[in-house]
Amino acid sequence: MNQPSSLLVALTSPVTNAGRCGLFFVRMMRGIRPGGRLLINTLQQGYLVGARSLVIIMICGFFVGMVLALQSINALESFGAEDQTSLLVGKSLFRELGPVLTALLFAGRAGTAVAAEIGLMRATGQIDAMELMAIDPVQRIALPRFLAGLIAMPLLTGMFNALAIMGTVIFAIGVIGLDPGIFWGKLQSGVTFSEDFMQGVWKSVVFGLLVSLVAVFYGYNAKPTGAGVGTATTNTIVVSSVLILIFDFIMTSFFI
Amino acid sequence: MPNNTVEIEDLVFSRGRRMVLDHVSLNIPQGSVVAIMGPSGVGKTTVLHLMSGHLMPDSGGVRLFGQDVTRLSHGAMYELRREVGVLLQNGALFTDLTVFENVATPLREHTQLPEALIRRQVMIKLSSVGLGGTEELMPSELSGGMARRVALARAVVLDPKLMLYDEPMTGLDPIAVSTVRRLIRETNDTLDMTSIIVTHNVSQMLQLVDFCYILVNGKIAGAGRPDQLLESDDPGVRQFMNGTVEGPIPFQYTGPENWSLAN
Numbered sequence: 001m002n003q004p005s006s007l008l009v010a011l012t013s014p015v016t017n018a019g020r021c022g023l024f025f026v027r028m029m030r031g032i033r034p035g036g037r038l039l040i041n042t043l044q045q046g047y048l049v050g051a052r053s054l055v056i057i058m059i060c061g062f063f064v065g066m067v068l069a070l071q072s073i074n075a076l077e078s079f080g081a082e083d084q085t086s087l088l089v090g091k092s093l094f095r096e097l098g099p100v101l102t103a104l105l106f107a108g109r110a111g112t113a114v115a116a117e118i119g120l121m122r123a124t125g126q127i128d129a130m131e132l133m134a135i136d137p138v139q140r141i142a143l144p145r146f147l148a149g150l151i152a153m154p155l156l157t158g159m160f161n162a163l164a165i166m167g168t169v170i171f172a173i174g175v176i177g178l179d180p181g182i183f184w185g186k187l188q189s190g191v192t193f194s195e196d197f198m199q200g201v202w203k204s205v206v207f208g209l210l211v212s213l214v215a216v217f218y219g220y221n222a223k224p225t226g227a228g229v230g231t232a233t234t235n236t237i238v239v240s241s242v243l244i245l246i247f248d249f250i251m252t253s254f255f256i
Numbered sequence: 257m258p259n260n261t262v263e264i265e266d267l268v269f270s271r272g273r274r275m276v277l278d279h280v281s282l283n284i285p286q287g288s289v290v291a292i293m294g295p296s297g298v299g300k301t302t303v304l305h306l307m308s309g310h311l312m313p314d315s316g317g318v319r320l321f322g323q324d325v326t327r328l329s330h331g332a333m334y335e336l337r338r339e340v341g342v343l344l345q346n347g348a349l350f351t352d353l354t355v356f357e358n359v360a361t362p363l364r365e366h367t368q369l370p371e372a373l374i375r376r377q378v379m380i381k382l383s384s385v386g387l388g389g390t391e392e393l394m395p396s397e398l399s400g401g402m403a404r405r406v407a408l409a410r411a412v413v414l415d416p417k418l419m420l421y422d423e424p425m426t427g428l429d430p431i432a433v434s435t436v437r438r439l440i441r442e443t444n445d446t447l448d449m450t451s452i453i454v455t456h457n458v459s460q461m462l463q464l465v466d467f468c469y470i471l472v473n474g475k476i477a478g479a480g481r482p483d484q485l486l487e488s489d490d491p492g493v494r495q496f497m498n499g500t501v502e503g504p505i506p507f508q509y510t511g512p513e514n515w516s517l518a519n
Contacts (some may be wrong), residue, residue, distance in 0.1 A: 038366070055488035120349075129348035132308050135365045 015181055018069045021217045024138075029148060031139045041144035049089045049110040049145065050152030054159065056109055057102060061160035064101060065167025068093065071236075077225075082176075087190035089168045094196045095255075098161040100248050103207035105160075106153060107240035112216040113143050115236040118219030127220075142216040145216035149215065153208025154201055161200070199255050206247055259286045260319075261418055261450040262307060268315035269302060276302050278474035279316070288453040290507050293463045295496060300454040301345065303471070304420045306341055307452070309333045338366055343415035345423050347407035349395040355382070356391035359410045366386035366414060373472065381409040386435055400427040408436065412443055420445070421453040425460050437464050458497055462486075470496055 032038070069088045076082045118141060121127050130137040165187075172178045191197070215236045222232035262284035267278040274435055276299040284290050294300050300496040302518045305311040306318055309325040316378045323336060349358050363369055369377070382388050395403055404427060412419065424440065425433045441464060444451045455461055461468065462482040470478040470485065470493050476486055478493035493504025 056436070117352075124351070125344055125346055125348035126350055128310065129342070129344055129350075132310060132337060132340070132342040132344070133362050135361070136334070140365075144344040 001058050002053075008185065011188050020022075020221070021213060024142075024217050025213055025219070027138055028143050031102070032143065034138070036170060037234060038139075038144065038147075039141070042147045045144045045148035045153055049106075049163060050156065053109045053152070056104055057136075057156050057160050058163045060101065061163030062167040063097075064097060064160075065089070065093070065164030065169075066171045068097070068174075069168040069171040073172060073178075082178065083182050084186060085172050085178060086168070087186040090165070090171075090191035091196055093161055094191060095201045096252070098164065099157050099200045099203035100244060102160045102204065103153065103211055103244045104155040104241055105122045106149070106156060106208075106246055107211045107237055107244070110149065111236045111240050112233045114149070114170055114215040115213040115219035115222070115232045116117070116229055117233040118145070118162065118216060118224030121122050122220070123226070125224075129132045132168055138220070142220055146212045146216050150205070150208045151213030153202065153211070156203040157204035159198060172215055177216050195255075199251075203251055206251065210243045210247060214240045214243065260284060261286045261321060261451065263317070263319040264267060264303075264307075264317075265304065265316065269299070269306060270310065270314055274345040275474055276461045277306075279312070280471070280474070280476055281440055282469050282476060282479070284450060284452055285451050285467075287444075287448055287479045288466045288486055289441060289453065289464060291453045291455060291465040291468045292457055292471060293458065293461065293468055293496070294382075294477075298471050299474060300420050300456070300471055304342070304422055304452070304454050307420060308337065308340060317439055338414065339397065339417045341419045343404075343408050343419070343421045343424055344409045345426070349398075349405045349407055349410075351395050353395075353397070354391065355393050355395070357408050358395070358406060359413055362410065362414050375491075378409075378430070381413050382406070384439060385409045386432070401429060401432050402426065405432065405436070408439070415447050417449055421451065421455075421496065423455050423457075424453060425455065425457060433460060442497045458499070472496065 033155060071089045072083050072085045075083055076088065118127075121141065127137045127141065130140060146169040169183070173180050173183055218235045218239070222228045260283045262282075264280060264282050267277050267280045268275070271407075282292075282302070286350055292300050292303055297422065302311065306313055307320065307325070309318075309328065310408055312326060320336060321339065325333065328336060348356055349355075350361065356375075359381055360374050363374045363377060377445055378391065379388065382391060385408055386404060387405055387409065390398070390402065390406070395406070404424070405485070408424065415434065419440075421440065424436055426459070428436060437460065440451055440453070453461065453465065457509065464486075465482060468478075468480065468482055468485055472492040477496075478488050478490050488497070491503055494500075
């Protein structure tokens with residue numbers, strides 16, 4: 001008799017969690033009180049989730065740029081079109097790879113850290129203590145981390161793209177020997193600000209919202225045990241990654 | 257008729273199929289230091305969480321300062337909690353903040369005091385628990401006993417009207433126990449507060465509290481001054497106060513279902 005109900009729970013839990021997550025978002029936004037305290041907390045968290053993710057984002061961006069250059073030149077060479085390398089790299093990077101890879105890295109680096117931190121606060125009674133001190137933990141703990149992630153993601157995406165272009169330049173011009181004038185000229189004329197660049201910016205904002213919301217939601221609702229914190233961390237990376245790819249498709253289909 | 261800070265009437269609370277509190281009623285007079293004592297796992301901490309509105313009962317009423325906490329809105333509950341200080345069993349210090357910031361948090365959140373006054377107030381409270389000079393340490397650098405004293409300083413920093421202590425002496429050395437005991441009494445009397453201490457430690461409470469409730473098997477088994485309880489005829493109260501093995505209070509956990517090694 002338990003099997004049908006377990007199956008029902010398994011099937012409905014994504015919908016239930018989506019609803020709970022939505023309500024959590026509304027609760028965060030309804031209680032928002034702009035002020036110095038929120039600003040300070042958000043800046044502190046911005047440093048932890050943003051600045052501390054910078055190194056991994058820059059390293060990955062640089063090597064993604066080099067790989068893109070290598071693959072593009074390899075493919076375009078057979079048509080004698082290696083001059084178009086910067087155009088191919090620029091469009092694929094600004095529209096897709098920049099925001100998507102940054103979001104996946106951000107979910108792995110900062111999202112899991114946020115979920116584990118909040119989950120541990122739950123497990124050690126810090127959230128209970130806050131409630132008993134008449135301090136709303138959603139406003140004090142979840143909101144600054146959410147806002148910090150939301151702000152950090154577009155900035156990190158910009159940094160990822162910049163380092164990826166740098167990697168492409170070093171490989172394509174420095175190693176392969178493409179003409180710098182043609183490289184930059186094609187990039188400047190082929191990659192548009194309003195379409196290519198802004199498409200990536202909007203995606204990064206949405207991904208930032210998704211990853212940050214998922215991380216604070218699972219962290220805040222973690223069971224107060226070691227296993228509960230582990231589950232919250234795992235759920236954060238799995239759900240974030242799936243949502244990033246689903247929303248990437250949805251947004252791309254709207255933009256094109 | 258005394259003015260009661262806390263009034264609990266016919267309180268029932270269950271966890272799953274296990275009834276933790278079975279029609280419990282008690283009153284805590286304003287200005288008193290009252291202990292709620294009982295063996296481990298009897299639901300003492302649950303009573304504190306019910307008083308602070310952190311848990312909701314199945315039935316019955318909990319009134320703090322005349323307000324029924326079971327009927328308060330979220331906002332009204334938070335307003336009421338500003339008058340209540342709670343020292344949790346594990347201290348629950350914020351691990352990402354220094355000792356100073358931990359104690360300063362309630363002041364920063366609930367007052368508009370300038371930084372200089374916040375610093376002064378925090379230093380006074382830290383000194384009163386014997387931890388002046390620890391303000392820049394992180395909670396991970398403190399011993400268990402020190403962390404509890406910091407948590408105590410944080411709990412009283414807003415000078416609440418009601419203090420709820422959950423096992424305040426556990427993990428403290430004898431000198432710290434005496435200090436904290438004196439601190440609880442002096443703070444209570446000086447600020448005209450009401451203090452409720454949940455503990456299983458009889459000897460530490462005898463010299464401190466005005467009144468005791470003994471909680472056994474989900475019910476109030478005894479109530480009175482410590483000296484009266486020591487002379488109690490109730491077998492459960494006598495067993496608990498004297499710490500004897502023989503008596504109606506079982507050592508083994510008794511769950512909702514009969515359990516034995518056989519099954």
